[in-house]
Amino acid sequence: MQGDDLKRACILIVDDEPVNVRLLERILQQAGYTNLVRSLDPTVVAALYAEHQPDLILLDLHMPRMDGFAVMEHLAPRIPEGTYLPILVLTADVTQQAKERALAGGAKDFLTKPFDATEVVLRIENLLETRRLHLRLQEHNLTLEEKVRDRTQELEATKLEILERLARAAEFRDDNTGQHTRRVGESAAVLAAVTGLDATQVELIRRAAPLHDVGKIGIPDGILLKPGSLTPEEFEIMKAHTTIGAEILSGSRFPLMGLAAQIALSHHERMDGTGYPRGLRGEEISLPSRILSVVDAFDTITHDRPYRKALSTAKAWEILWAGAGTQWDKIVIDALASLGPDGLTEAIHEPRARRSARRVQSPAYSDRR
Numbered sequence: 001m002q003g004d005d006l007k008r009a010c011i012l013i014v015d016d017e018p019v020n021v022r023l024l025e026r027i028l029q030q031a032g033y034t035n036l037v038r039s040l041d042p043t044v045v046a047a048l049y050a051e052h053q054p055d056l057i058l059l060d061l062h063m064p065r066m067d068g069f070a071v072m073e074h075l076a077p078r079i080p081e082g083t084y085l086p087i088l089v090l091t092a093d094v095t096q097q098a099k100e101r102a103l104a105g106g107a108k109d110f111l112t113k114p115f116d117a118t119e120v121v122l123r124i125e126n127l128l129e130t131r132r133l134h135l136r137l138q139e140h141n142l143t144l145e146e147k148v149r150d151r152t153q154e155l156e157a158t159k160l161e162i163l164e165r166l167a168r169a170a171e172f173r174d175d176n177t178g179q180h181t182r183r184v185g186e187s188a189a190v191l192a193a194v195t196g197l198d199a200t201q202v203e204l205i206r207r208a209a210p211l212h213d214v215g216k217i218g219i220p221d222g223i224l225l226k227p228g229s230l231t232p233e234e235f236e237i238m239k240a241h242t243t244i245g246a247e248i249l250s251g252s253r254f255p256l257m258g259l260a261a262q263i264a265l266s267h268h269e270r271m272d273g274t275g276y277p278r279g280l281r282g283e284e285i286s287l288p289s290r291i292l293s294v295v296d297a298f299d300t301i302t303h304d305r306p307y308r309k310a311l312s313t314a315k316a317w318e319i320l321w322a323g324a325g326t327q328w329d330k331i332v333i334d335a336l337a338s339l340g341p342d343g344l345t346e347a348i349h350e351p352r353a354r355r356s357a358r359r360v361q362s363p364a365y366s367d368r369r
Helices: 003-008 018-030 042-052 068-078 095-105 117-170 180-193 199-211 214-218 233-248 255-266 287-301 311-324 331-337 343-349
Strands: 011-014 036-038 056-060 087-090 109-112
Touching: 003 199, 011 018, 011 042, 018 117, 036 255, 036 331, 042 056, 042 068, 056 068, 056 117, 056 311, 056 343, 068 087, 068 095, 087 095, 087 117, 087 255, 095 199, 109 117, 117 180, 117 199, 180 287, 180 331, 199 255, 199 287, 214 233, 214 255, 233 255, 255 287, 287 311
Parallel strands: 011 036, 011 056, 056 087, 087 109
Antiparallel strands: none
């Protein structure tokens, strides 16, 4: 409501005396107000409020069946929180007790019967102006909230894009397609959901998993891209990518970065305690790291790497089942099996695909990375 808009404000008049209602209508019409709603029955005020959404209520205190105090009590839960709806009480009761009770019930001001036309108009203008300012403030706050929300979403998207590019930068050195990180992130999320983690954890794992090998940034090309087997000395240098990655990602206050640091550090730990860098055993290894270890191995086995060509999915299953319970968590392997022999790849595009798994045994998988 701005300027002349005040004159178009909806005013609800509630008084059981028709003469009082007609007097108020005449005063308001002469002052230029055109949107007036009247009621002689206080029991229908809630319905009129819902229908007309008035900007101001002129309310008599002493009425049969339902007095003004009861009307305000009945209206209170129907008025949205934070809404400024002025109620101007009409009363001949000028006692302090009546005023205090009315103010406590939601009244903003009083008009004493018999009415003075000038006073009526001035008080109504003041209350409507206050409501106008309140509405403008609400609109301004909503605009600010929308801008803050848009900015927050933009910053979140930027943060995630930076993380994705960081993961790709690390992986690009030994996977020039840059797809390993994407596949691992999606696969880890699928498997996390199968193991029963909630949606929030699944999404965190989806975003954190691609950063598992960010520590490769610190590994010399001569070792990272070596086509053959690594010497024991070279393998020790290669193992450092876990601690380098954790150092790069640690120290953040964001849960995503904390999880990424944890995964980077622990995704080469083994269930039997012979992994690296800390030799953790069993459930000492976090579940996200155990999940990542499985999907990372599966994807690495079934795709070309600098040191060997891709193996078949069937061969990957042989390797994974041979290492279940020693290298990899059998619970996670079972969860993978519930997707079927080709289910992990399919589940990235069609979540929760289910096929029966074919369990076979074969020699253990040696991860040179």
